[in-house]
Amino acid sequence: MSTKVKVLIKQVPGSEDLPLPQYMTKQSAGMDLYASVETREILKKGQIKLIPTGIKIQLPKGYEAQIRPRSGLALKYGISLVNTPGTIDADYRGEIKVIMINFGDEDFIIQRGDRIAQMVINKIEEIEWIPVDELESSERKDGGFGHTGI
Ligand SMILES: O=c1ccn([C@H]2C[C@H](O)[C@@H](COP(=O)(O)OP(=O)(O)OP(=O)(O)O)O2)c(=O)[nH]1
């Protein structure tokens, strides 16, 4: 049995014709987001563009949403997000927009209603710092950045 987390959502005026973000399979981690561009936008080779999704959400306190690229678009066309994963804060009430980039060799056309990215909703912990003079030692100590070998 699963209890679903309820999240408030509002479509931006003029975006009501688009579907709400959707899980494409029952157990998908991410919900696909739709491009709420007027008709089409051209993302030129190498170009970065802010693309609206037509939705505003109100996450419960203690949750975040991550905006991630879609692997199919990345593999086929070199389309990704500049700030992946994008962070949607629980107190953000503006329209969710995605910062797309075209790493491919050709211009890419985004049509209204295209599935351009995916949104994963996660529980997060709020922390408080405990400043100390020394941290406890560990097996790794300061080792990082490939110190165990490549
Ligand atoms: O891909 C993204 C990333 C962020 N946002 C919105 C929601 C998020 O809550 C807000 C701030 O994002 P972030 O903290 O990543 O940006 P910032 O540069 O730190 O801006 P701010 O000073 O407003 O926090 O912008 C999006 O719509 N799409």
Ligand SMILES: [Mg+2]
């Ligand atoms: Mg911020």
